[in-house]
Amino acid sequence: MDLDPHLKMIIDRYATYTGSDPRRAPAVLLTIAFVESAFGAWHIKGGIGQLSNALQTRCQDLGVKFEFNSRVTEITVDHDRTKGIVIKDKTFIASDLVVANADAEHVYNNLISKNVKSARYEREKLRRSTKSLSGFSLLLGLDNSRGKNVELAHHNVFFPQNYDNEFEDVFNRKIPVDDPTIYICAPKDDSMVKSVNKESWFVLVNAPRHEPDSGWDWQQNGDIYAKKILNKLDGLGMNVSPRLEFLKYRTPADLENYAMAPGGSIYGTSSNSAASAFLRARNRSKTKGLFCVGGSAHPGGGLPLVGISAEIVANCIGKA
Ligand SMILES: Cc1cc2nc3c(=O)[nH]c(=O)nc-3n(C[C@H](O)[C@H](O)[C@H](O)COP(=O)(O)OP(=O)(O)OC[C@H]3O[C@@H](n4cnc5c(N)ncnc54)[C@H](O)[C@@H]3O)c2cc1C
CATH class of the missing domain: 3.50.50.60 (FAD/NAD(P)-binding domain)
Known part of the structure; x- marks a missing residue:
């Protein structure tokens, strides 16, 4: 049976919540979709x-x-x-x-x-x-007085043209994803912004682990990859660059350093x-x-x- 390609992408997404490759992970991980739709997604005021x-x-x-x-x-x-x-x-x-x-x-x-x-x-x-995948994240502070803002939901996922390529890059080629799925958390929570007309976003893309000897060395070129993600956001019509007031990015190597998680694996194995x-x-x-x-x-x-x-x-x- 041919599955609708959009539905396939959404279904594939859930395995990544455990750091796994949806092409190989057990289908039981789809229960996360049930939990999400039955109980909803919740936000703690002030952030996690x-x-x-x-x-x-x-x-x-x-x-x-x-x-x-x-x-x-x-x-x-x-x-x-x-x-x-x-x-x-x-x-x-x-x-x-x-x-x-x-x-x-x-x-x-x-x-x-x-x-x-x-x-x-x-x-x-x-x-x-097999180790879990890692993540490359950006913390963005946006000032809407500098440019037109875009209405977003709290959770937003922007899928690429070819989702399989993402898993090839992360698990097999072990290189930063060329055209990644981009997750944006854009909370509408006054206690998480500096002042009115500002926004604070958490942006996350899946990434290969930090493996300087046998995979990707994330100690280098994090700034170039961060810029690439910003360009993609602009390309999606998010109008981020003109509004950008603050940017901090975290590579898998940073994750390894501050959380002591080998390779920056988000979920262990x-x-x-x-x-x-x-x-x-x-x-x-x-x-x-x-x-x-x-x-x-x-x-x-x-x-x-x-x-x-x-x-x-x-x-x-x-x-x-
Ligand atoms: C970018 C990102 C996004 C995520 N998104 C989600 C999400 O949306 N939903 C979700 O449910 N989960 C998410 N996760 C996963 C979630 O954060 C982890 O599963 C969870 O934090 C693991 O909790 P933990 O207590 O096992 O480890 P941690 O939260 O990593 O805590 C372990 C602590 O131990 C400390 N430590 C380690 N070694 C030592 C040592 N030798 N001495 C002293 N201290 C040490 C570390 O510094 C760290 O503070 C995400 C993770 C990341 C990195």
Whole structure:
């Protein structure tokens, strides 16, 4: 049966929400379309960062102590049992329970010693998995007094002529997408703009991971790619360039640096096969006392699943 090409593009889009290639991902990912149409899309006033702020406040009310800007450089394990963590290469904090929210690849390959036998199984699983795609994003501040604005919805997706080419570029050719699908979030939220007549947009396109040795090196030419996306937006009639007041772009290499996600993978591993779910990091590690939570652990990436991951781990550990 020939499927309407526009419907095909919309259907293909959902697999990318898990960092996967729609030509290979299981059809079950289409349930996201049902969730979106049945329950709608929701916006938190002030942006998604407000969720972190609310969580922080709630945790502090419950007595949680935060140590910000403190990189964990080791998860200390002795006889396959967690003993604590080391921060900034010098301060040891003892604990027989460690919940790791960092990317599982970072946890098992960088934070736990290669000699820990109980970590070998997870390392091997992660090695066999296909990594999720990454993203190139632009944060735009627009001043509508400089040019005519365009009415947009909150969520907007602009598809290219040839959607398959995007997945060839991202997963096979491993090059920045020449004619990418462009997602624009244009919130109509006064608390997210500097003043009246201004807009703040989040623009995202799918991108290959940062792999200087075997794929694309995103440490270079990010500015050229950002310009290319701006030109495409202008070509789509968005009239961005004359209104542009602020621009910040983030490449997959930036993502790798600030979120410590190897290659800048957005969702840890992809769902590019029916077996992918089983290659994701377990919540309860074989290393006793270690729990993995978040986008690269079971059940997967994206905020809803990350919340479920946290619930599973909280239930595994139980009340203090
Ligand atoms: C551009 C972009 C767009 C996205 N869009 C959506 C979307 O529309 N909807 C959706 O549901 N999801 C989206 N996601 C995915 C979503 O953001 C992730 O699935 C989610 O943030 C993962 O949560 P997490 O807690 O596992 O990891 P993170 O949010 O990455 O948090 C992990 C934290 O651990 C810190 N960390 C890592 N290693 C260390 C260390 N050694 N020491 C100390 N700290 C460390 C990192 O700095 C980071 O702050 C998007 C992601 C990106 C990058």
